[in-house]
Amino acid sequence: MKPDFTRRLLQWNKNSNNRAMPWKGEKDPYKIWLSEIILQQTRVEQGWSYYEKFIAAFPTVMHLAKANDEKVFKMWEGLGYYSRCKNLIASARKIASDYKGKFPDTYDEIKALPGIGPYTAAAVSSFAFNAPHAVVDGNVQRVLARYFGIATPIDTTAGKKEFQTLAQSLLQLDEPGTYNQAIMDFGAVICKPQNPLCSDCVQNKACEAFKQQTVTQLPVKQKAIIRRERWFYYFIIEYKGKWYIKQRTAKDIWENLFEFVLFESPKAADDITPRLPFLKKLVNGTPFQIESISRIYRQQLTHQTIHGRFIKIRVQEALPTLSNYSLIDKKQLVNYAFPRVITTFLGEPASPAQLF
């Protein structure tokens, strides 16, 4: 005997769900997995073109496993959360080596791959193999919190456990994949974060939040986000038509992406005069010429605001202080993945040299 919620959901799915996406109904676990990694904390509209680009470039997991890191990162550029890309590559290679290119078909094996947690393991195993695991993503938490009137914060251990258990109890065991797809579509199309379509909703008579008029207050989140500001001064050092770049390795934003010579300042500065000692030490006596100084580029991340400024310098001799950097021809820069603040700067016409 199915719960009322499940019955109504499947009824809505059959009669009224028109949502179409490139990966919907897909049975190839590789393609499902790729779509799920791309969509982690990412809106469908944002991930859509990336998915199509990746499938075209890497039709199978073996294609992806054999690709070089830089190419894959370049294709991921702009999508954010770059550890997903690193883990994507690592998983593909693990499937190639440990599974001979055949995607693992159990929840536990899938979850053991890097970058795959409970949500993604449930999604891939249920969509591809009809494994009986309920997905719990932001959509599901919102739908269930409202329908059952649950005020337990979703970002706590207790809340996660509660929603996971509830979701699993509502799962339709005949076709877990269909059910999982339906509840996420329902959350995205009807039970939306803002302006949900309650008056047209087939569940509204039984929906606790609708009855109690608490729809806009659910789900509850506990943690407030703390923001910090950072000031990045990028020195673009040109030598014989080549620029110095380096891959970020620190446990920080943009790990594995490339950047120019960075001086991070603890506070804002209107002009770059305070950066001169850094520059002097960098060139260490080598003659240099300041070619241009950009405006300040602002990039808003979830937890940080980046203020970026770019100073172009030309030198006539290579700089020994930059031995751990690569000298890349300007035309080759398109092969390297950079953070948004840098690609935005590079995409704009050069600003006229301004002195300070």
Place this chain on the structure above:
DNA sequence: AATACGGGGGC
């Protein structure tokens, strides 16, 4: 249990 990790779109 808390924190870090991007970027974009809607309001």
Place this chain on the structure above:
DNA sequence: GCCCCAGTATT
């Protein structure tokens, strides 16, 4: 500006 998005890994 603030919130949220087909979450996961690390500390």
